């Protein structure tokens with residue numbers, strides 16, 4: 001194989017297994033452990049890219065299923081890829097579309113070859129195979145792409161989970177084969193295609209000079225079964241991916257089970273490659289998992305909670321490691337509170353606006369309320385990870 005897809009340099013590992021590292025990707029370096037804000041439809045809902053940068057987000061997610069349906073991956077490829085399309089110059093990760101196909105789309109039909117489904121937007125018929133998921137992700141042009149997997153419903157029997165996991169492994173092999181052959185074809189790597197023909201300046205399209213290719217991560221499945229999680233991890237490690245994700249968690253199981261499955265899976269993944277837990281969680285969870293040795297996490301919670309008026313604050317604002325408390329901005333007792341959301345938070349919202357004003361915006365249905373709440377929550381998550389990284393570097 002020619003070239004590498006990422007560099008992962010671990011500078012310190014703690015007794016508990018937590019790692020402080022730097023992940024180098026085509027669009028730049030990411031300090032880990034890292035929290036990745038979710039930009040479902042090429043937008044972190046209600047928050048503008050310049051603000052996301054100012055908050056210190058190093059890498060964001062976009063959802064393949066949503067962008068494939070609207071505006072379409074081919075349109076985004078013609079625009080130079082999702083980075084250029086949304087004007088985001090830092091690294092980006094796309095999921096495979098699998099999770100949304102299994103959770104949002106209608107009338108799914110699963111075969112060995114892939115999944116036929118109907119769009120949740122207009123009922124139109126579509127087909128995703130591992131190869132098609134990879135082709136869409138390459139057209140979007142993320143730094144990290146994910147293998148196409150089946151997401152089993154919960155709860156599911158051991159037999160059902162085993163069969164689904166086996167299918168996921170066969171799809172992982174097919175995803176990997178397609179990636180090896182086509183990973184040079186991202187819009188920002190291709191010569192003489194689309195965007196350059198439109199005469200847009202080359203400099204603005206391309207990542208900084210980098211010998212790196214986009215990466216593909218395999219996804220460990222196996223539901224809530226210890227033996228299947230172990231088998232899934234071992235099977236994917238044999239396939240030799242640049243990094244590994246742990247999928248199928250935070251789907252309604254108790255938090256102790258999530259923790260147990262993560263701890264068990266981490267034991268069977270290589271120590272020298274990045275490890276990503278998908279779709280978790282509350283701020284205290286992401287801190288806990290980072291200290292166990294998870295390098296990457298993403299969650300819609302900071303923005304989704306923000307849009308619902310739920311804000312994360314520290315119990316003791318002066319102690320940033322104190323317990324996480326949820327503040328409901330809607331409550332009447334905030335109506336004349338002239339203090340900030342969180343007196344110890346350095347974010348642009350807490351520096352400028354009062355709880356009374358934020359309550360008013362929320363109660364009046366003003367869009368600025370959703371934006372400011374989301375900005376604070378994102379800042380809270382990112383600050384948590386900055387503190388965890390400092391701690392992991394010195395332990």
Ligand SMILES: [Zn+2]
Nearest residue numbers: 345347350376
């Ligand atoms: Zn704040």
